[in-house]
Amino acid sequence: MLPSYQHNALIEQKDTSLITTACGTCSNARCLIKKNLNSAAVNTFTKHRKEIRCKKGQQFIMEGAPVTGLFFLLKGTVKVLRTGLHGKEQIVRFAKEGEIIGHRGFGTEESYPIGAIALEDSLLCYFSKDILQEVLHTDPTFTYGLMLFYANELNKSEVKVKSLSQMTVRERIIDTLLYVNRKFGQNNGFIALVLSRREYADYAGTTEEQVIRVLSALKKEHLITTKGKRIGIVHLDLLKKEISEHNFYLDS
Amino acid sequence: MLPSYQHNALIEQKDTSLITTACGTCSNARCLIKKNLNSAAVNTFTKHRKEIRCKKGQQFIMEGAPVTGLFFLLKGTVKVLRTGLHGKEQIVRFAKEGEIIGHRGFGTEESYPIGAIALEDSLLCYFSKDILQEVLHTDPTFTYGLMLFYANELNKSEVKVKSLSQMTVRERIIDTLLYVNRKFGQNNGFIALVLSRREYADYAGTTEEQVIRVLSALKKEHLITTKGKRIGIVHLDLLKKEISEHNFYLDS
DNA sequence: TAAAAACTAAGTATTACTACTTAATGAGGA
DNA sequence: TCCTCATTAAGTAGTAATACTTAGTTTTTA
Numbered sequence: 001m002l003p004s005y006q007h008n009a010l011i012e013q014k015d016t017s018l019i020t021t022a023c024g025t026c027s028n029a030r031c032l033i034k035k036n037l038n039s040a041a042v043n044t045f046t047k048h049r050k051e052i053r054c055k056k057g058q059q060f061i062m063e064g065a066p067v068t069g070l071f072f073l074l075k076g077t078v079k080v081l082r083t084g085l086h087g088k089e090q091i092v093r094f095a096k097e098g099e100i101i102g103h104r105g106f107g108t109e110e111s112y113p114i115g116a117i118a119l120e121d122s123l124l125c126y127f128s129k130d131i132l133q134e135v136l137h138t139d140p141t142f143t144y145g146l147m148l149f150y151a152n153e154l155n156k157s158e159v160k161v162k163s164l165s166q167m168t169v170r171e172r173i174i175d176t177l178l179y180v181n182r183k184f185g186q187n188n189g190f191i192a193l194v195l196s197r198r199e200y201a202d203y204a205g206t207t208e209e210q211v212i213r214v215l216s217a218l219k220k221e222h223l224i225t226t227k228g229k230r231i232g233i234v235h236l237d238l239l240k241k242e243i244s245e246h247n248f249y250l251d252s
Numbered sequence: 253m254l255p256s257y258q259h260n261a262l263i264e265q266k267d268t269s270l271i272t273t274a275c276g277t278c279s280n281a282r283c284l285i286k287k288n289l290n291s292a293a294v295n296t297f298t299k300h301r302k303e304i305r306c307k308k309g310q311q312f313i314m315e316g317a318p319v320t321g322l323f324f325l326l327k328g329t330v331k332v333l334r335t336g337l338h339g340k341e342q343i344v345r346f347a348k349e350g351e352i353i354g355h356r357g358f359g360t361e362e363s364y365p366i367g368a369i370a371l372e373d374s375l376l377c378y379f380s381k382d383i384l385q386e387v388l389h390t391d392p393t394f395t396y397g398l399m400l401f402y403a404n405e406l407n408k409s410e411v412k413v414k415s416l417s418q419m420t421v422r423e424r425i426i427d428t429l430l431y432v433n434r435k436f437g438q439n440n441g442f443i444a445l446v447l448s449r450r451e452y453a454d455y456a457g458t459t460e461e462q463v464i465r466v467l468s469a470l471k472k473e474h475l476i477t478t479k480g481k482r483i484g485i486v487h488l489d490l491l492k493k494e495i496s497e498h499n500f501y502l503d504s
Numbered sequence: 505t506a507a508a509a510a511c512t513a514a515g516t517a518t519t520a521c522t523a524c525t526t527a528a529t530g531a532g533g534a
Numbered sequence: 535t536c537c538t539c540a541t542t543a544a545g546t547a548g549t550a551a552t553a554c555t556t557a558g559t560t561t562t563t564a
Contacts, residue, residue, distance in 0.1 A: 082410065084418040085498050092410055104410070107403030113410070136399070140392040147388070147395055150402035151359030157409035158334065158344055158356070158365070164416040165457025166336040169553065197510065205417025207554060212511055228562050229509075246337050421519065449544065459520060464545055480528060481543075 023049065023125075030098030031072055032145050033125075041139040050126040054118035061116035067105035069128040073097055076122025077184070077193060080114050081202070091203040093156075094119070094193065096184065100149060105129075119193070163246065164205050171243050172204040173214045177224070178240065181233055190230040197229075275301065275377075282350030283324055284397050285377075293391040302378040306370040313368035319357035321380040325349055328374025329436070329445060332366050333454070343455040345408075346371070346445065348436065352401060357381075371445070415498065416457050423495050424456040425466045429476070430492065433485055442482040449481075 023046040026034055036042040054060050054076070061071070063083055078095040092114060095101055101124075105112045136143045163175060177191070177200075184193035197211045204211065215231070218224045223239055225232040233239065275298040278286055288294040306312050306328070313323070315335055330347040344366060347353055353376075357364045388395045415427060429443070429452075436445035453463045467483070470476045475491055477484040485491065 082414050084414050088418055090414040090417055092413070103403065104407055107400050107407060109403075109407065113407055136396050137392050140389050140395050143392050143395040143399055144388050147399040147402060148359050150399060150406055151355065151361075154402055154406045154409060155356055155359060155361065155365055157406060157413060161344070161409060161412050161416060161457075162334050162336050162342040164413060165342055166340055196508095205413075208509095209511085209555080210553065213553095216511075226510090448542095460543090461521080461545085462519070468545070478544090 022046070026074070028072075028074060028098045032100065032142070032149065033072065036139070036142045036145060039139050039142060041135050042142055045127070045131055045135045048127060048131045052124040052126050054122045054124060056118055056120050059115055059117045060124065061102055061112050061114065063113065063115040064111050066111050067102075067109060067129055069126055070103060070105075070132055071101040071116070072125040072127075073099050073101055074123040074125050076124075077119040078116050078122060079119055079199065080116050082114055089202040090205070091199060094180065094183065094203075100146075103146075103150070103153075119195075167243070167246060169204070169206045169210050170214050170217075171246070172206065173200065173211055174218075174239050175243050175246075176200055176204045177231065177233065178236075178243070181236075186233070189225075190227070190232045194229050274298070278326070280324075280326060280350045284352065284394070284401065285324065288391070288394045288397060291391050291394060293387050294394055297379070297383050297387045300379060300383045304376040304378050306374045306376060308370055308372050311367055311369045312376065313354055313364050313366065315365065315367040316363050318363050319354070319361060319381055321378055322355060322357075322384055323353040323368070324377040324379075325351050325353055326375040326377050328376075329371040330368050330374060331371055331451065332368050334366055341454040342457070343451060346432065346435065346455075352398075355398075355402070355405075371447075419495070419498060421456070421458045421462050422466050422469075423498070424458065425452065425463055426470075426491050427495050427498075428452055428456045429483065429485065430488075430495070433488070438485070441477075442479070442484045446481050 023031075023033055023037060028034055033042060033046060037046070051074075052060065052071070063081075073095050075097060078099075078101060080092045080095060080101060082090045082092060084090050095116075101116050102112060102114075104114050106129075136146065163172060167175065180193055180195065181191050184191065186192055197215070198208045201208045201211045215224065215226060218239075219226055223233075223235045225234055275283075275285055275289060280286055285294060285298060289298070303326075304312065304323070315333075325347050327349060330351075330353060332344045332347060332353060334342045334344060336342050347368075353368050354364060354366075356366050358381075388398065415424060419427065432445055432447065433443050436443065438444055449463045449467070450460045453460045456463065467476065467478060470491075471478055475485075475487045477486055
């Protein structure tokens with residue numbers, strides 16, 4: 001819970017495989033800041049940007065720690081989670097390049113309601129809450145953009161509420177497979193983002209054994225293939241069809 | 253799905269029990285517009301406010317209908333829901349005075365992802381999307397306020413995701429009882445908002461029978477009392493204790 | 505080659521489904 | 535205004551389906 005975790009991450013700047021870029025030359029077209037660079041306020045505030053490197057497995061937002069600012073994921077993959085009863089993780093979402101992380105700390109919250117852990121070596125842009133709030137109070141277009149982002153996140157979350165209360169475990173696992181596949185794509189015939197069975201369970205709201213059992217069944221039905229942790233989708237159409245009745249199409 | 257439902261509601265202005273008030277003299281301190289009346293842009297735009305009356309049971313937002321604007325609940329109670337598989341309702345939340353309804357239509361959505369039904373005769377303030385967007389693009393404080401509202405809604409929704417995937421049915425029902433009690437208070441020893449067992453089930457993500465069974469059990473344990481539809485909470489502390497491990501405190 | 509993760513299977517608990525009875529509510533007519 | 539009937543909702547119980555727990559073995563990964 002100590003706030004020094006950010007500094008720890010900041011110091012480790014040895015790895016040169018991740019290239020540092022300023023907002024002006026940043027390749028990340030999906031970034032909200034990049035989209036609003038023509039605004040004077042936004043442009044000024046990018047000067048206060050800090051870069052944070054995270055190694056695989058490193059937690060850069062601690063659940064319950066005071067809110068200091070907002071992160072933009074420049075490169076890498078991150079899982080966002082809440083801790084439940086007996087330490088059981090509820091994975092809220094998986095984030096990729098260009099996405100905002102830590103925005104749940106805004107609002108009335110004093111502390112981050114979520115934790116964030118890098119799933120691979122990642123590069124983050126960081127802006128302090130103070131600086132951000134200044135821009136949000138002066139540039140309505142930027143604020144409106146962030147507001148729309150929240151609105152979309154809210155819709156996604158509520159769709160997930162519905163799916164958790166109305167889908168079976170099998171359906172939720174299929175749904176999770178499709179979500180990860182849609183968002184992160186494939187690589188050599190396998191879903192590009194490699195997750196453990198436990199992580200699938202923590203996202204789908206079930207247990208590791210259930211995930212294993214359902215994946216075994218899907219394998220027997222020749223709908224997927226597996227090789228160790230990696231999962232390949234064979235019949236995307238049939239999997240989609242199985243959950244189509246719930247018309248649950250959640251992008252990103 | 254026809255857009256004329258609003259006009260139907262608008263015409264029925266016979267009932268005089270609900271008093272019409274303009275934003276300036278409005279008693280609703282919790283309303284976001286009321287809070288921002290000192291802004292010129294907000295003040296001007298309140299002139300475009302329309303008042304809509306809804307009778308008990310009337311649906312004033314149809315799921316899937318094109319987004320036309322935003323509602324502020326001036327008086328009454330409303331349930332917000334999503335329709336799932338086989339017409340099963342998922343109640344997203346119960347809204348009371350001062351709350352915003354239909355905000356889920358903002359974002360990339362073209363149509364309302366939710367439906368809204370009045371649980372009692374209600375009075376709504378309505379603002380068209382066009383007018384609203386104009387203010388949102390000019391007044392950053394108002395936009396920031398709405399953004400914070402979304403941020404809080406997002407937190408609530410994600411807490412609900414966690415509760416659905418980690419709580420038992422009994423816990424979820426207790427949690428729902430506490431939520432409704434906290435939000436709507438008591439009346440003659442019973443929870444002021446009277447809901448059907450089905451509505452409790454649709455909110456808690458279970459079946460009507462399970463709700464009845466759990467309520468019967470709670471009654472036998474002398475934790476609650478019931479009289480017809482009405483439910484009285486006897487031992488608030490014990491009920492709270494039972495779900496305290498999940499540290500699930502969701503206000504409003 | 506340890507350690508971690510995947511996988512299997514049996515037993516248990518929980519939850520949903522089906523079918524039914526009983527109580528409460530509301531509308532129309534005397 | 536009260537009564538009756540129809541309708542709606544509450545409540546009960548047994549069964550089937552689903553999901554979780556536990557305890558183990560095998561495979562994969564670092």
